[in-house]
Amino acid sequence: MAGNENKAASDLSFNEAPTVIEEDFEVAEDVAANESTLPADMPLTRSDTDIKNILIQVKDHKPALQTSSVPILAASGLCKSFGGLRAVDDAKLEVAQGSITGLIGPNGAGKTTFFNLLSNFIQSDRGRVIFDGEPIQHLQPHQIAQMGMVRTFQVARVLSRLSVMENMILGAQKQTGENFWNVWLQPKQVILEEKQQRERAIAILESVGLAHMAGAYAGALSGGQRKLLEMARALMTDPKLILLDEPAAGVNPTLINQICDRIVTWNREGMTFLIIEHNMDVIMSLCDRVWVLAEGRNLADGTPAEIQKNTQVLEAYLG
Amino acid sequence: MVGYLVFLAISTGIAALFSLGLNLQWGYTGLINFGHVAFMTVGAYTTVLLALKGVPLIIAVPLGAGLAALLGLLIGLSTLRLREDYLAIVTIGVSEVIRLIVLNEEWLTRGTFGVQGFPLPLATWSPNLLMRLMMIALLTLIAGLTFWRMWQWFSKQLQQGKREGGFPVGSLILGIASSLLGLAVYVAGVMALYDYTYKAGLMVLLLLVLTVIFWQMERLARSPWGRVLKAIREDEEVAKALGKNVFWYKLQSLMLGGAIAGIAGSFYAWQQTSVYPDDFIPLTTFEAWTIVVLGGAGNNVGTVLGAIIFWAYNTVTRFVLPALLPFDDARLGAFRVMVIGLLLMVLMVARPQGILGKKEELTLGR
Structure with missing residues (x-):
């Protein structure tokens, strides 16, 4: 039914x-x-x-x-x-x-x-x-x-002890390197994707004005910046909604x-x-x-x- | 003296290997595993019992590690949906259950009598001069890699010290002390290898396995896979919201950490040349916890350093304390454990992030 x-x-x-x-x-x-x-x-x-x-x-x-x-x-x-x-x-x-x-x-x-x-x-x-x-x-x-x-x-949730950049890249979907075996089996592909995602992340971070914080711990961001990071991270997943x-x-x-x-x-x-x-x-x-x-x-x-x-x-x- | 330094190197290596598994589970993934010794038990017993049945060691060890991973799968499937503190309770229970099974299933494990006389790796081997020199070269390579890695770490500390306008005295002392210790072990190792003994061969084998596993753990920690684990440690809801299968990653972490502890178990059995159920009491788990906390959680270098410090402390107190204190052996043993507890407390107050942990990580808000 x-x-x-x-x-x-x-x-x-x-x-x-x-x-x-x-x-x-x-x-x-x-x-x-x-x-x-x-x-x-x-x-x-x-x-x-x-x-x-x-x-x-x-x-x-x-x-x-x-x-x-x-x-x-x-x-x-x-x-x-x-x-x-x-x-x-x-x-x-x-x-x-x-x-x-x-x-x-x-x-x-x-x-x-x-x-x-x-x-x-x-x-x-x-x-x-x-x-x-x-x-x-x-x-x-x-x-x-x-x-x-x-x-x-x-309440914005960021991964405090990871860098802003790592927070962002984590959002990317279908990463080859997130499969345990692929870390060994396809190292070149993993490095390539990592580079691409990094560029994407920088572009999105620039658009929210957080690019200068990319290397900082996410836990060091202010409340408002965390909200922005959370939104940017959501966008990294390439969502529909x-x-x-x-x-x-x-x-x-x-x-x-x-x-x-x-x-x-x-x-x-x-x-x-x-x-x-x-x-x-x-x-x-x-x-x-x-x-x-x-x-x-x-x-x-x-x-x-x-x-x-x-x-x-x-x-x-x-x- | 040479013999003792080789023994020290092997003990440290086993502790380091064992703790690397725990560091993956707790330091990287945030799983509170209080039953880590269970994996070691399974690895040790599987290896020696299969070897007694005539299975080649090269197959028996992976099987032991595999069985330990399987135990991780079973624990994980039944408990990983629980909140983290419950996982701690269940794991400590499982490790005791495993020990009691080993103690009571005498048809399989011979219970309290233990298992002895099982085949050992490289034991009956008598290498010629060329092979011995090659093993010395291998040891030199490993020692060289270690010193190079340590120098890298120290120069980084030095740079940071310059920036902050101070000299890293603590790092210098730590560096010099572990360098001297490393040098002593290296020289002893070379001497032991030249007049080949079984223990010397085991030491090279263990250091080789430790180096490879350490290197792969570092690689995993920097990979996207490791990033997901760290994300789960920080906040698993976020990892879920970003489309990561948190449950499956936790299982993988538990299984891989278990497999590494299983390999450590094989080496433990080979070092002792006998295994008894009493070797696998929960204290062993908490020694690994001490090592990981000491070095700095989520830091593989710190874990290895923690193992070195732990065993250096054990040795120093074993030889120095009897000369200073009028205690009998039993009291001295208890006193040493008390002192290490006290030292850990002092460390937690003075340097709560562990020796190699990053201080700034502690000041971050959630």
Whole structure:
């Protein structure tokens, strides 16, 4: 029964998705080529009050993506109880290909648990998750990451006693040298790949402004830099979808700008994002679509403008 | 004197080999293995029992190592999903179970009577002058590699000292002491090889195996495979989130470390020329822990250095203490263990990262 439904969903995505997505990519590339000077235009230091304006500015520069109607990630009927507490209760969510989707909710609404259920770091009691046309709720977390859905953590987790560069290269997928025997059997291939990944990592580190820290211990980074490193590392896995858990939490305003700027730029280049965030300015200006959770249930979903006007959402937030 | 220095070299080599296995599991992967001696037991008994049945040693040793790895697989499959402190409890239990099996299954292991008279490598061999000179050359090569590696390390310390405006006195003392010790062992080794004895041959064989395994461990530690292990040590959730099969890598680490301990077990049996269940008490495991902590976890050079210091301490106290203290043998033995415990505590306060560990790693936030 469940298998049939999954199959139907995957058929659907294969029938409709490709043509639309290709158009999106072309649009994104053109714009990126024309406006690649944008980050340089933005001064590095801004006062707190300016953030909103900057974010709006960022958003204005963003081309209106005609996101396809077939979601890259679709979760439905997800449930998870911890003892008597129903942390997530029959919640659903869809992330459109090429979009930046937001997930908001008051503290304790079950957002992070929901993330953990999507990436299977916690097994759900019930429900279905379909990623890229395939059901994934029975897969191990690392298998889901290998499929192209990579997550970050609420409190940035870096590998302290490894260098920033090692943190980055670890993210690369399908490394020959990660197989025990290949270390001896294909040493040349391993060295070659290592060199390629190093170049890739440097390019990504430069884009987040951490290239000068490449040789430092990741544990020596500040909180904000760790968030950036985590995002950069996620990008190293060459994913189809990145789940960001509060990318702006505990980060100073300058770095928030930088983080948002990176998200928008990568999104333009075709990356899809799902973001949990408490900073409403960030959510409202970045996201194409916002889902609201409260007490583990879906409260609302819609465009940022619709959500801002939704009285239920306002009530949930203000108590 | 020559005989004793050869014995010292072999004991140090076995301890180093054994601890390298633990260093892979704990220092690189973060697995708390309190039952490391179990792998040594399996390796030692498998080798000698198969050799008694007429299996050539060149096959018996890999089989012993393989069986030790298999034990690692069994322990891993059943416990690696547990939290790390539970792994510690289970492994120490397994090592005692293995020892008790060896003690009680007399049809296989002859229990408390132990196994003696098994074939030894190179024992009946009487090499001609050319072969002996070749073995001396091999020993010289190994000694040369060691000194070169040590010089590299020392010049790095010197540079770092210059940058920070100080002279690495501690490193200098350590370097000179281990150089002198190394030189003494080398000279003794050459003399022992010239008038060939079984122990001298065993020493060369062990040093050769140790060199190869050390070199391969260094290579693995720098490989992408080793990077995944280190990532698991730091934060396995991150490794999982980046698509690494954490469980499988932990198993591999446990198995490989076990296989190395198994090889160390074979050499242990050959050195003693007999094996008894009582040789494999948990204390052996914790000696390896002392060595790894002493040298600096996650550092293969440190592990070898730790083994050298451990055995140097053993020797010095064995000969020097009786002259200084009016204790009988039993009390002296206990006193020596107390002192090494005290030294370890002093080290942990003064230099918590171990002798070769990196201080800056300790100041990092999680």
